[in-house]
Amino acid sequence: MDIKLTQGDGVPIYQQIINQIKYLIAAGRLSPDDELPPVRVLAQRLLINPNTVVRAYRELETQGLIYKRRGAGTFVAKAVSPLARREQKRILRERADALLVEARHLKFTLDDVLDVVRERDQVLREERGEIGNDG
Amino acid sequence: MDENMAAGGEPVVEVRKLTRKFRRKVALDEVSFEVPRGSVFGLVGENGAGKTTLVKHLLGVLKAQSGDVRVFGKDPVDDPVGVLSQIGYLSEDRDLPGWMRVGQLMRYTQAFYPDWDEAYAEHLRKRFELPLDARIKHLSRGEKAKAGLLVAIAYRPAMLLLDEPSSGLDAGARRDILGAIIRTVADEGRTVFFSSHLLEEVERVADIVCMLHEGKVVFCGPLAEIKARHRRVVLRFDTPQETPPAIPGVLHCEGQGREWAFVCDRPIQEFAEEVARHNATIVDDEEPSLERLFLARVGHKDL
Numbered sequence: 001m002d003i004k005l006t007q008g009d010g011v012p013i014y015q016q017i018i019n020q021i022k023y024l025i026a027a028g029r030l031s032p033d034d035e036l037p038p039v040r041v042l043a044q045r046l047l048i049n050p051n052t053v054v055r056a057y058r059e060l061e062t063q064g065l066i067y068k069r070r071g072a073g074t075f076v077a078k079a080v081s082p083l084a085r086r087e088q089k090r091i092l093r094e095r096a097d098a099l100l101v102e103a104r105h106l107k108f109t110l111d112d113v114l115d116v117v118r119e120r121d122q123v124l125r126e127e128r129g130e131i132g133n134d135g
Numbered sequence: 136m137d138e139n140m141a142a143g144g145e146p147v148v149e150v151r152k153l154t155r156k157f158r159r160k161v162a163l164d165e166v167s168f169e170v171p172r173g174s175v176f177g178l179v180g181e182n183g184a185g186k187t188t189l190v191k192h193l194l195g196v197l198k199a200q201s202g203d204v205r206v207f208g209k210d211p212v213d214d215p216v217g218v219l220s221q222i223g224y225l226s227e228d229r230d231l232p233g234w235m236r237v238g239q240l241m242r243y244t245q246a247f248y249p250d251w252d253e254a255y256a257e258h259l260r261k262r263f264e265l266p267l268d269a270r271i272k273h274l275s276r277g278e279k280a281k282a283g284l285l286v287a288i289a290y291r292p293a294m295l296l297l298d299e300p301s302s303g304l305d306a307g308a309r310r311d312i313l314g315a316i317i318r319t320v321a322d323e324g325r326t327v328f329f330s331s332h333l334l335e336e337v338e339r340v341a342d343i344v345c346m347l348h349e350g351k352v353v354f355c356g357p358l359a360e361i362k363a364r365h366r367r368v369v370l371r372f373d374t375p376q377e378t379p380p381a382i383p384g385v386l387h388c389e390g391q392g393r394e395w396a397f398v399c400d401r402p403i404q405e406f407a408e409e410v411a412r413h414n415a416t417i418v419d420d421e422e423p424s425l426e427r428l429f430l431a432r433v434g435h436k437d438l
Binding site for chain 1: 175317335338341426
């Protein structure tokens with residue numbers, strides 16, 4: 001589980017952990033029933049107060065993204081809850097925003113962007129052989 | 136490790152209205168705070184703020200002129216053995232005997248502490264890559280700090296007391312010190328008290344932060360609460376401003392023209408109502424870092 005912390009003004013450390021674990025789950029880099037590092041291990045690795053990890057895990061548990069098994073550890077929840085789906089949407093929106101801002105600076109219209117998205121989708125599908133199977 | 140911030144029970148350190156003067160200079164001015172068992176307590180402040188003077192009172196090196204100091208419920212001046220036997224102490228200048236070799240230093244310290252854990256000490260020595268036969272005076276700054284840390288924690292003291300432990304050290308040695316703080320507190324019920332001017336480090340590892348400035352406590356409390364109470368808000372005004380408008384609760388302000396950033400210590404809702412009256416909109420709102428809070432509080436202009 002790869003978590004990177006940034007310091008300074010802005011997002012508190014526990015929130016950064018929550019966001020990144022959510023991202024890893026949404027991106028499929030953490031699968032259902034994968035074990036998360038124990039609190040003290042993650043605290044050691046990130047060099048942060050163990051209570052900060054406890055707080056992040058507790059919040060993720062409340063949101064149904066992870067679960068604890070007594071004496072066994074903390075795991076990624078099985079069902080993709082509506083919350084996880086919402087989180088996936090959020091990530092998608094963030095990426096879309098970044099793309100649109102960049103496009104605006106480069107003086108492309110929305111139609112230009114949509115054309116490029118469709119074109120790239122075509123290329124990716126061809127690479128994976130999906131087009132051939134369709135025809 | 137306890138799941139709750141403070142494990143409760145009697146505090147490990149209690150300081151009440153401690154005042155210390157050196158001739159006319161007031162080094163500590165009615166300082167009060169408590170360190171709960173199992174917490175990481177970060178004492179912050181500039182050089183000369185009174186941090187080391189305070190630490191010396193906890194160690195019983197200085198006697199309270201007025202006020203009261205209790206460590207493990209005891210007066211460190213009256214009962215130095217009762218207090219010091221439970222404290223692992225690392226000072227900024229790490230006054231270790233330079234003529235000793237690393238192995239000698241370990242055996243020497245072991246003799247004072249019945250609870251010395253030989254296997255743990257050896258584990259730490261290997262981890263810190265300290266050769267047994269190296270003389271202390273020939274060690275680098277970072278290695279000396281690690282040797283000091285080793286002898287401070289190898290008997291698993293109930294409280295680890297670190298006075299500016301990271302001062303002047305490279306990133307590697309600083310990581311080892313932070314790691315030791317986390318290991319100590321992750322072990323059941325043990326407590327860490329450390330002073331530092333490296334606010335990023337304090338922000339990473341402290342449960343409770345106490346800020347000293349010119350001998351006075353500026354604020355003291357759980358870090359999460361302190362941070363939640365403050366915001367850094369960027370405002371955009373309809374027209375360029377020569378000087379920022381006075382808004383109650385603002386600790387610090389910087390900017391120019393139409394955009395100004397404020398550090399305030401009031402709820403964002405209240406602040407937003409105030410802002411509407413000044414023909415401005417909030418364009419950014421975030422939690423300030425401890426460093427920015429510190430500078431906002433002690434009144435430095437530049438950041």
